[in-house]
Amino acid sequence: MPFGKAISLTRAHTNLLLSDEAAILTGWAACQVWCAQQDTTKIGLVLSNTEDLSGSVASALGSDVVDQLVHHNKFEQDGVTTLLLTEKTTGNETASVLLLLGIPPERLSTITDHPHVDACVLIPRSEEDLEAYLRLYPKSAKVELKDVDDSQQPAMTPEYHERVNWYDKHYEVIAHAHLQPGNRHVLGARQLQICRYCGRQHPATTFNKEAHALPLLIGNRTLIDALECDACNAHFGSVIEDHFAKWTHPFRTMGRIEGRKGVPSWKSFDDQSRIEAPDASNLRMWFPSGDSRRQLDEEANFLRLTLERQPYVPMGVFKSLVKMALAVMPPQEAVHCEHLKHWILDPVHSFESYPYGPLNVYFQQFSGPTPTIGLTYWLMRRHPNSDIAPYLSFALQFSNLMLQIILPMHEQDKSFINGENFELGWFPTVAGIANHEETFGPTVRKVIDMSGTAPVKGDQEPMRFRFESREEILQSEPADK
Numbered sequence: 001m002p003f004g005k006a007i008s009l010t011r012a013h014t015n016l017l018l019s020d021e022a023a024i025l026t027g028w029a030a031c032q033v034w035c036a037q038q039d040t041t042k043i044g045l046v047l048s049n050t051e052d053l054s055g056s057v058a059s060a061l062g063s064d065v066v067d068q069l070v071h072h073n074k075f076e077q078d079g080v081t082t083l084l085l086t087e088k089t090t091g092n093e094t095a096s097v098l099l100l101l102g103i104p105p106e107r108l109s110t111i112t113d114h115p116h117v118d119a120c121v122l123i124p125r126s127e128e129d130l131e132a133y134l135r136l137y138p139k140s141a142k143v144e145l146k147d148v149d150d151s152q153q154p155a156m157t158p159e160y161h162e163r164v165n166w167y168d169k170h171y172e173v174i175a176h177a178h179l180q181p182g183n184r185h186v187l188g189a190r191q192l193q194i195c196r197y198c199g200r201q202h203p204a205t206t207f208n209k210e211a212h213a214l215p216l217l218i219g220n221r222t223l224i225d226a227l228e229c230d231a232c233n234a235h236f237g238s239v240i241e242d243h244f245a246k247w248t249h250p251f252r253t254m255g256r257i258e259g260r261k262g263v264p265s266w267k268s269f270d271d272q273s274r275i276e277a278p279d280a281s282n283l284r285m286w287f288p289s290g291d292s293r294r295q296l297d298e299e300a301n302f303l304r305l306t307l308e309r310q311p312y313v314p315m316g317v318f319k320s321l322v323k324m325a326l327a328v329m330p331p332q333e334a335v336h337c338e339h340l341k342h343w344i345l346d347p348v349h350s351f352e353s354y355p356y357g358p359l360n361v362y363f364q365q366f367s368g369p370t371p372t373i374g375l376t377y378w379l380m381r382r383h384p385n386s387d388i389a390p391y392l393s394f395a396l397q398f399s400n401l402m403l404q405i406i407l408p409m410h411e412q413d414k415s416f417i418n419g420e421n422f423e424l425g426w427f428p429t430v431a432g433i434a435n436h437e438e439t440f441g442p443t444v445r446k447v448i449d450m451s452g453t454a455p456v457k458g459d460q461e462p463m464r465f466r467f468e469s470r471e472e473i474l475q476s477e478p479a480d481k
């Protein structure tokens with residue numbers, strides 16, 4: 001669920017139930033957005049008439065959903081539980097977000113004014129219902145689904161659609177957001193501060209520092225985690241994120257990703273070559289003539305660079321991605337991942353610390369204009385009907401990179417560990433836009449084994465860029481050196 005614009009109003013309403021067939025879906029989606037923003041996971045569905053269940057609710061949300069509501073009084077999707085409440089049970093602390101279906105005016109305020117209710121969305125049955133609601137809450141926001149104009153969407157390749165279909169079939173997304181400057185969101189803001197990694201709370205630990213749920217170095221300025229303690233924060237910074245920083249360094253320079261101190265510059269081991277980004281839209285490179293790290297293909301307009309990395313431990317890179325997945329994981333799934341928390345908190349990188357392998361990173365580097373602002377993540381859980389996909393997978397996109405891992409889940413993925421084959425499709429990227437690869441060059445795809453526990457020294461990353469034209473300029477040496 002993407003974090004949309006913050007809903008500052010905690011009272012909202014949809015179109016009339018009978019005039020808008022998407023009214024229920026719209027109201028429910030608004031409740032989900034609110035849940036994501038406020039870090040709660042329960043929506044209460046309040047009906048005035050139980051016949052609506054088999055009628056309008058079934059046609060909006062599907063008969064599967066209604067079956068679950070009827071038999072279990074709830075259903076779960078995307079990490080959010082929707083509870084079927086009666087007017088009598090709304091006073092309990094079960095759900096602070098309510099979706100009200102056709103509640104008559106005289107009964108509205110007793111439900112909506114309850115102190116446990118933070119937000120509610122009314123789906124009015126009639127104009128009179130709506131007027132009464134607006135008298136109670138004159139600032140209620142109207143929520144409406146906008147039709148997406150398909151003609152405005154770029155055409156995608158058949159291969160792209162195949163990939164999307166594969167993921168639709170085998171996975172459900174349990175956490176997802178596109179993070180960009182402006183929409184600050186604090187995970188666990190309204191919860192008791194118990195560290196999601198070490199399980200400690202005050203006074204055994206402290207929560208004074210601002211912890212980024214995903215690293216600042218890949219451009220996350222907005223997703224903050226209130227449930228990461230200072231001790232874990234310091235540990236992650238020095239023991240795992242440092243390796244991720246070193247491994248991603250060439251990509252972050254070339255992608256002009258602004259971290260804490262701006263875009264990191266890159267320097268060769270022999271100090272002869274360097275790349276700097278004076279701002280997010282420019283790169284300056286200095287390579288001595290004849291430097292084999294820089295090759296120009298004038299015919300095809302390609303620049304090939306080979307950029308060295310500082311030594312890094314592969315397992316540290318993998319653990320960083322696991323940490324990101326745990327940061328955004330809904331609590332009901334995180335309880336199955338205690339082994340991963342222990343593993344990433346272990347100060348030592350060793351196979352023995354969690355005997356599972358290989359630790360593969362599914363790496364895609366696509367060509368074309370670089371989205372320098374913002375990053376996107378998807379945490380996915382295997383669909384109950386799938387028997388060929390690994391249980392949990394996390395995909396992260398920033399700049400021109402898509403990095404994906406399978407979370408090591410020895411229980412849920414037992415059959416794969418015992419030798420049965422699994423499948424994982426390449427995650428769809430913007431390079432699936434028709435003619436994208438023809439214009440900008442093919443996507444580089446590789447599976448990188450990050451199981452190694454010893455520092456990798458002298459590693460290099462080959463990179464290729466297409467340019468439009470080349471001009472000779474006079475200055476060839478940096479002014480300050």
Ligand SMILES: [Zn+2]
Binds near residue numbers: 200205228230
């Ligand atoms: Zn902690």
